[in-house]
Amino acid sequence: MNNSSRKQYIPAYILAGLVMLAASYSLPRWLPGDFVTAMYSNSHVTLTENQELELRAYYTQRPNFGRYLLDFFTFNWGYSYAFLTPISGLIAGALPWTLLLMGTAHVLSMVFGFIAGVEAAWRRGAMIEKAGVGSMTILQGVPELGIGVILLLFFAFHLEWFPAAGGETAYVNYTTGRWVLDLSHHLALPLVTLFLAYFPGNFLLARGSMVMVLGQQYLETARAKGLPPIRIRYAHAARNALLPMVTRFGLRIAFMVTGVLVVETIYAYPGLGTLLFNAIAMRDLPLIQAIVLFSSLVVLFVNLCLEFVYGLLDPRVKHAS
Amino acid sequence: MHLNARKKLATDPWFITGVALVLIITILIIAGPRLAVHDPHDMSFQPLDHPSSQHRLGVNDGGMDILAELLFGIRNTVAFGLVTGITGMVIGVIIGLVCAWFGGLTDNFLMRLSDILMAVPSIMILILTAAFFRPSPASLGLILAAMAWPGTAKAIRAQAMVIKNSLHIQAARQMGASGSYIITRHMMPELFPLYLIGFASKARMAMFMEASLSFLGLFDPSRKSLGMMINYALKYYYLDIWWNWLMPPILCLTLLIMAVTFLAVSLEKVFDPRLKEVW
Numbered sequence: 255m256n257n258s259s260r261k262q263y264i265p266a267y268i269l270a271g272l273v274m275l276a277a278s279y280s281l282p283r284w285l286p287g288d289f290v291t292a293m294y295s296n297s298h299v300t301l302t303e304n305q306e307l308e309l310r311a312y313y314t315q316r317p318n319f320g321r322y323l324l325d326f327f328t329f330n331w332g333y334s335y336a337f338l339t340p341i342s343g344l345i346a347g348a349l350p351w352t353l354l355l356m357g358t359a360h361v362l363s364m365v366f367g368f369i370a371g372v373e374a375a376w377r378r379g380a381m382i383e384k385a386g387v388g389s390m391t392i393l394q395g396v397p398e399l400g401i402g403v404i405l406l407l408f409f410a411f412h413l414e415w416f417p418a419a420g421g422e423t424a425y426v427n428y429t430t431g432r433w434v435l436d437l438s439h440h441l442a443l444p445l446v447t448l449f450l451a452y453f454p455g456n457f458l459l460a461r462g463s464m465v466m467v468l469g470q471q472y473l474e475t476a477r478a479k480g481l482p483p484i485r486i487r488y489a490h491a492a493r494n495a496l497l498p499m500v501t502r503f504g505l506r507i508a509f510m511v512t513g514v515l516v517v518e519t520i521y522a523y524p525g526l527g528t529l530l531f532n533a534i535a536m537r538d539l540p541l542i543q544a545i546v547l548f549s550s551l552v553v554l555f556v557n558l559c560l561e562f563v564y565g566l567l568d569p570r571v572k573h574a575s
Numbered sequence: 576m577h578l579n580a581r582k583k584l585a586t587d588p589w590f591i592t593g594v595a596l597v598l599i600i601t602i603l604i605i606a607g608p609r610l611a612v613h614d615p616h617d618m619s620f621q622p623l624d625h626p627s628s629q630h631r632l633g634v635n636d637g638g639m640d641i642l643a644e645l646l647f648g649i650r651n652t653v654a655f656g657l658v659t660g661i662t663g664m665v666i667g668v669i670i671g672l673v674c675a676w677f678g679g680l681t682d683n684f685l686m687r688l689s690d691i692l693m694a695v696p697s698i699m700i701l702i703l704t705a706a707f708f709r710p711s712p713a714s715l716g717l718i719l720a721a722m723a724w725p726g727t728a729k730a731i732r733a734q735a736m737v738i739k740n741s742l743h744i745q746a747a748r749q750m751g752a753s754g755s756y757i758i759t760r761h762m763m764p765e766l767f768p769l770y771l772i773g774f775a776s777k778a779r780m781a782m783f784m785e786a787s788l789s790f791l792g793l794f795d796p797s798r799k800s801l802g803m804m805i806n807y808a809l810k811y812y813y814l815d816i817w818w819n820w821l822m823p824p825i826l827c828l829t830l831l832i833m834a835v836t837f838l839a840v841s842l843e844k845v846f847d848p849r850l851k852e853v854w
Contacts, residue, residue, distance in 0.1 A: 395836040513787075535792055
């Protein structure tokens with residue numbers, strides 16, 4: 255891997271962001287038909303010719319790209335057709351739920367996957383390692399859709415341990431402690447689903463890169479110095495095994511986002527995924543567009559930040575620049 | 576990199592399981608229209624009927640035979656995976672070889688382009704185009720392939736650069752072989768395992784995305800697909816439809832994804848541990 259040239263990715267992310275903005279700006283103009291016909295042709299409202307002209311003029315006015323960018327970055331994203339409220343409000347309401355779900359699932363699966371992977375690589379060839387790799391490979395073949403529905407069936411309908419839908423119990427006033435409990439009660443099933451979906455990838459990747467690190471000579475040196483195994487494992491070896499996890503994160507994020515969309519929809523969790531699902535069901539194009547654009551830019555931004563983390567983690571990159 | 580590969584593959588349990596699953600799926604696909612006694616679009620049956628000898632898996636809410644839907648859904652998902660996998664692999668191989676062979680400005684430009692494409696979240700572009708233009712599944716597959724090639728291209732390029740400077744290529748050059756001859760006769764066959772890995776990982780991603788997008792309702796509703804069946808069945812979760820309606824598509828989808836996952840895992844393991852593609 256060419257570590258010294260990771261800086262090349264930074265302009266790539268910025269350009270990718272511009273591509274997304276440009277696509278989202280220009281795609282609606284290629285749409286056949288127009289909003290006024292779509293909205294009023296089947297409704298009970300009959301428009302006079304004058305009204306129709308005015309409406310048409312209103313809905314066909316297009317800001318130039320600069321204006322569009324300005325609107326976008328000031329959260330002036332227009333109105334949703336289906337919910338009849340400002341889009342930015344809808345997204346702001348849904349975002350914390352998605353961040354809570356995806357963030358927790360990601361951090362947990364990353365930490366546990368990494369530790370399990372490092373330990374597995376250390377015990378390479380042992381029975382428990384083989385069993386772990388085998389079961390994780392099988393689990394990697396199960397899509398979120400399957401895990402989600404099966405957990406829902408078992409824990410929400412058969413055992414009734416967990417609620418089947420929503421992010422919190424509606425219309426109740428809890429004290430903060432009870433509220434957090436209620437929140438985690440609702441979070442449990444979607445979280446476990448996502449964890450099970452993300453964990454195998456992290457585990458196998460950490461194990462793979464750790465196995466390669468363990469073959470290197472500086473670890474012989476560390477061993478020869480008589481360092482305790484746990485120190486060799488984490489302070490010397492695992493630090494370098496962490497690098498591929500960071501680089502691969504950006505590439506796996508597309509899968510992760512798809513997973514969140516599906517899992518939120520299954521459990522009707524009130525995040526961006528469910529909002530997008532509803533927007534698709536109601537053909538609310540401005541809302542779909544805003545969610546897609548917003549989440550892609552967030553993904554790009556996270557990737558960009560990771561590039562800097564990568565620089566911090568890998569001294570070779572730091573010294574090269 | 577081919578030495579002993581065949582023997583290693585033949586004894587790899589993942590590979591054997593993967594091939595067995597692929598065989599089962601192929602049989603289901605080929606024999607599908609014969610196994611399904613009813614037309615999947617025929618809506619004339621008793622809605623939500625229980626499984627019977629007439630309808631092995633019962634009837635859905637729209638009065639359609641579930642077994643027929645299932646068999647046609649598998650075909651559609653696999654077709655999507657094949658279209659995307661093959662197209663993505665071909666583009667990736669060509670661009671990877673071109674980059675490795677010509678180097679310089681071409682290489683630089685194509686690699687920067689692939690960095691950008693890798694950064695763009697392809698699922699979002701798919702959702703946007705599917706929601707706005709409702710294109711046919713084949714064109715969606717092609718769009719996905721057009722965004723999914725960089726991973727393969729980079730793996731091919733890296734390996735081709737190594738091969739390019741190896742002794743036998745130098746010997747071929749000494750003997751006056753042309754660039755196209757070396758690429759087609761020496762480099763392309765040598766990189767063959769990488770094509771398989773690229774294809775399997777692309778096909779896996781494509782089938783995964785097809786299922787998710789159809790679950791979210793982004794495909795033509797008259798096109799049978801596993802994701803859409805799960806979506807509709809979930810609306811009736813309170814009825815006794817779990818075993819005959821909800822589980823079969825989930826099981827089929829899982830088997831499909833498992834098959835390609837196992838193949839990709841074993842191919843990677845056997846050919847080169849350093850050539851891991853991204854999941």
